[in-house]
Amino acid sequence: MTIATKMAAAIQSSSWIRRMFEEGAELKAKLGAANVFDFTLGNPDLEPPAVVKEALLAALQDPRPGLHGYMPNAGLPATRQAVAAHLSTVHGLAFTADDVIMTCGAAGALNIILKALLDPWDEVIVLAPFFPEYLFYVENHGGVVRVVETDQDFLPVLDRIGEAINDHTRAIIINSPNNPTGQVYDADLLHSLGEMLTVQSRRFGRPIYLINDEPYRRIVYDHLEVPSVFQAYPDALVATSFSKDLSLPGERLGYVAINPQAQARQELLAALVLANRILGFVNAPALLQRALLHLMDTSVDITPYVRRRELFCRILAESGYQFVPPRGAFYLFPQSPLANDVAFVQALKEENILAVPGRGFGRPGYFRLAFCVPESTIVAAAPGFARVMTRVRG
Numbered sequence: 001m002t003i004a005t006k007m008a009a010a011i012q013s014s015s016w017i018r019r020m021f022e023e024g025a026e027l028k029a030k031l032g033a034a035n036v037f038d039f040t041l042g043n044p045d046l047e048p049p050a051v052v053k054e055a056l057l058a059a060l061q062d063p064r065p066g067l068h069g070y071m072p073n074a075g076l077p078a079t080r081q082a083v084a085a086h087l088s089t090v091h092g093l094a095f096t097a098d099d100v101i102m103t104c105g106a107a108g109a110l111n112i113i114l115k116a117l118l119d120p121w122d123e124v125i126v127l128a129p130f131f132p133e134y135l136f137y138v139e140n141h142g143g144v145v146r147v148v149e150t151d152q153d154f155l156p157v158l159d160r161i162g163e164a165i166n167d168h169t170r171a172i173i174i175n176s177p178n179n180p181t182g183q184v185y186d187a188d189l190l191h192s193l194g195e196m197l198t199v200q201s202r203r204f205g206r207p208i209y210l211i212n213d214e215p216y217r218r219i220v221y222d223h224l225e226v227p228s229v230f231q232a233y234p235d236a237l238v239a240t241s242f243s244k245d246l247s248l249p250g251e252r253l254g255y256v257a258i259n260p261q262a263q264a265r266q267e268l269l270a271a272l273v274l275a276n277r278i279l280g281f282v283n284a285p286a287l288l289q290r291a292l293l294h295l296m297d298t299s300v301d302i303t304p305y306v307r308r309r310e311l312f313c314r315i316l317a318e319s320g321y322q323f324v325p326p327r328g329a330f331y332l333f334p335q336s337p338l339a340n341d342v343a344f345v346q347a348l349k350e351e352n353i354l355a356v357p358g359r360g361f362g363r364p365g366y367f368r369l370a371f372c373v374p375e376s377t378i379v380a381a382a383p384g385f386a387r388v389m390t391r392v393r394g
């Protein structure tokens, strides 16, 4: 074999999202894109706000020399300062530029955190259903994933998490607002989790870090506010990006924020900065960082997501699907009417509807629908959803 055995295995087990996307591409080639209802990808279809383009053009036209050069691995000081000021307002804590490291998206942020924290065989708790890339990211850095199931509403169960913690546990990754479920954890839950982690960290004599992967923080419904993970626990980190709330996933800009109250903050910061360099990211894209200076208070107008969420929930409920209405992000995660979620997703495909089986997110028996697609796609798919339900009910 020419490639690493591990990579060959990873390619084989690689994401259901990609698999369904590729099957969808074949179907679109056969039937024409307009006749296929593709709900597989979390790729925002809304254009970035106009001010994003203006800020990018202004950054590009800045005549000062050297703007495209290397920079400190943590990012541009002015941008880190702007992010810190924003975080101070949102979280009610005093962040400085030192608490922020600019990264290549939330994916880059998670990878530098895990690189900074994990020794071989250290464990990371991941709550199912989960964003499937977490499994790869933990493995990238020699760690071991310990999966803990959430409850029927996709909320963490503290006793189960407590039972999974041992002297190898380094961190827990949570993701609120959540992909694939749309669930958002409330402040009481985060505080209880924080208290439990404080006790467990003392028990094992080192901090267990709480990482919130929160690229969907600004995409929430019914005037919900996403509570602060920093207020709930001192040894907390946030990994996030502008991929979803500015519709810029291809531009790869995000950051890590460290709680100003974290233990060993300086040491952690030094490790994160070095990780950004030696993982080959070096630094987050320069042009984007300069544009961001003027965009910290900007996000896409989520009105289309609000409307699609309402519409999709109504359509699915009318056909008899069971689901927890999403409180954030742009996904629905209904129960599969067939015990076998892969078989159900195949049945949907016969109606030219593309979805991702729940087992791709560590929760068989469900399926994911991404509603970052035009309203017309949801409306056009409605009869197909109804027909499949009638068919499988027999």
Ligand SMILES: Cc1ncc(COP(=O)(O)O)c(C=O)c1O
Residues within 6 Å of the ligand: 042, 104, 105, 106, 107, 108, 131, 175, 178, 179, 213, 215, 240, 241, 242, 243, 249, 253, 254
């Ligand atoms: C929960 C979650 N985390 C992280 C990412 C990666 O985001 P980015 O494009 O900013 O790396 C995604 C992208 O879909 C996601 O859904």
